[in-house]
Amino acid sequence: MVLTGALIVILTLFAIAKRYETRMVLCAAGLLMAAIGGNPLGAMTAFEKTMVNSGLVTTICTVMGFSFVMKYTQCDANLVHLLAGGLEKCRIILIPGAILITWILNIALSSTAGTCAAVGAVLIPTMIRSGIHPAMAGACILTACISNPLNPGFPHAIFIANLAQIDTMEVISGYTIPLLIVSTIILITMTIQSILRKEGVNKEHIHQTTHEVNTPVLKINPIKAAIPIIPLIILVLAIPQVAILPKISIPQAMIIGTLLGFIVHRKNPQDITKEFFNGLGNAYGSIIGIIVAAGVFTYGMESIGLTTALIDLMKNSQDLAKYAASIGPAGIAIISGSGDAAALAFNGAVTPHAQVFGMTITDLGSLSTLSGTLGRAMSPVAGGTIICATLAGVNPIDIVKRTAPGLLISLIALLIMFSIH
Template identity: 30%
Template sequence: MQAYLALPIVIIAGFLIVKKYNTQAVLFSTGLLMMLLGVTFGAGEFLPNGVNSSGSVFFDFFLTIKSLASSNMANLGLIIMSVGGFAKYMDHIGAADSMVRIATKPLSKFSSPYIVLALAYILGQILNIFIPSAVGLAMLLLVALFPVLVRIGCTPASTAAVLATTACLDLGPGSGNSNRAAEVIGIDAASYFVEYQMLAAPVIMIVIAILHYFTQKYFDKKDSENGVVNTLKEQKTEDKGAPIWFAILPVMPLAFLLIFSRFAIDSINVDVVTAMFVSLFIAMVANFIVTRDGHKVADSIKVYLKGMGDVFASVVSLIIAAQTFVAGLAGIGFISLLLSSTANLGLGILAMTIIMVTIIGLTAVLSGSGNAAFFSFSSLAPDLAVQTGGAVGSITLSMQLTAGIMRSVSPVAGVVIACAGVAGISPTDVAKRTAIPMIGGVVTLLIMSVFV
């Protein structure tokens, strides 16, 4: 019965996160609390598999955190940090700006504002493959694309809503959630991208784009009838003066991962971290060719390292906290209750996927983090697949994509807050405009999961 104590604890955790308590602190503390309650009621073991007890239950609580931190830092954490550092370096030398300038230029040729908004979403989602940070991509688009869209007749509010969703699917080997999903399934990140994400993503993107067209048109008409006027806040940005050919640099990691894989040259194996380091080396050489300043290029490595540190502070620490939270759920018996209930109720793969998608979606909306939502429950996918007789890849894909999609509906998500600030409206107003397209995306995802 102690497993049911997890429910009020989860609700309290959600409430604290909504009240803007530090997400990592909330997840760490509630995870430890559930471990303590599990021990108190004799629920069983909470230490990760393969970790021996220190001999003291008190120290074992923190040994769990140390074990989770060690495993994450050695594998997935290093992947995410290397990606974060590379994204920071691309922004520093202006390569990301060059890529966005090239990609967004054709949109100015269209005259219908709502068609342009739909196309802008698809373009942004494709760029997300090469610029895996939701907030980072949004900030680039807010500078390069926002004024263009407003100039051709799109309202600031509708533009903000579209740009807030451009990274909602977390596509590509550079995404932390994608790497975690690949790890859960037992394949490499490039294979997950090609064999899973690219089967479902194009259809979901089209549905979201169409829904954006009608949703933004409806809300703009409603605002017009109510006399609501939104004003664009000017974005100040530094022109880094990068040559246009720098646009190829952000594409290199993905190119390496796809070329040196079983899809092309399988005699050479390149993982995500290696691809990032090789791409960084090439980018530094390119930077030297342009600047001819050895000291400046040598110092620029600090940008990459700082980017790695920033990602650790924001994303990797959140992942460790989320997994501590899951360890607490397991320690109090909630995970076992969930799995046994699945078996007893005889739920099929689709019904169980809907339940997990709902849980993850709510977590993402409350926390504003797709990483926290997916990492909290991703480890359940293999067991749920066994219980329901379904494919682990199908349920994992649904869980992974849902986390990013529903993050775009959260008024506390960084990307929503950033876009709302530029548009001069509240994050809640942006979330209202993203809700219908994102819910439509989840429904489409569930339908597609049957065929993946």
């Protein structure tokens, strides 16, 4: 049965890479393995239990509801324009500055595709008008979108926290330094590439591209611009290491941010309410749905004996677990354009047994999660890549050629850091 399970898993990953519907593929594979293992009803029970996991559902849904309100009230757009405003005046630091600003905004906006759309629509035209090669401009925005794991509503951090039975902020603080290091590597490598390729600020590019793009104009409201980051500030001030504020949950912080969005917008409260609940529904369908499907897939692997076989194999080599956690999710993310499915499947099946491999649940889960995040930024079929390529007027492959070198170096650095952790 183990060999049959291995074949099903390989076919599952192939189907995900071919961009078949992720939830359908994971559920179908999980049910099939559970049926072969003799307990198809158990897979349905796993589906049911994950659906009502309070730690996952309440946090992820309120974060997405807050995100929808920020978009509707244009608070996120005000924040983007405020931070981007000074860059065009300082062209010498345009590339590292654009990467840094996008990196910061990706924490607040969370969604990679959303960040590429919101930030890219402003910064990519600005960079091109300043003489930066269009493909390099798009690559700078895409490669900076690896910071969303620092958002308290990041689904993988919440998932790992549930596995380890610890606070989500503790998981995030555990991988913050590795993520800062790989982000620094990316910033440096992208800057060096722009110099070696002669794709930085170049007067020859200005005349070729100025007429092709336009930056949207928005009258900046500083108060609105501050709202998207207030929940993040509240959560940081409430962690035990800081303790300036009393302990507050992520859903509570997001609801506070949503209420502030109501106040600063000062109109259409009914529409804002609809947007908040639309965000809740979207989160459940798109994010919780994948987690539920991954739960069914994980149960199927356990039923057919594949999880036990993998653990026994990895017991003999701790390095094998680390390589699987880094190379596997990154590779699937590159092929499929999604860093979620492979990382969630790995974290559900293998990460709970991390101590057997000489690692903690948080370390193994974080390695898998960050690897999937890096892999997605190297994928020519990822939503963020396509958005950046469209805004820059180039082929997605041209974007990936420029993001891949720094991200591959970062992936190696990530593996080294978690190996000596």
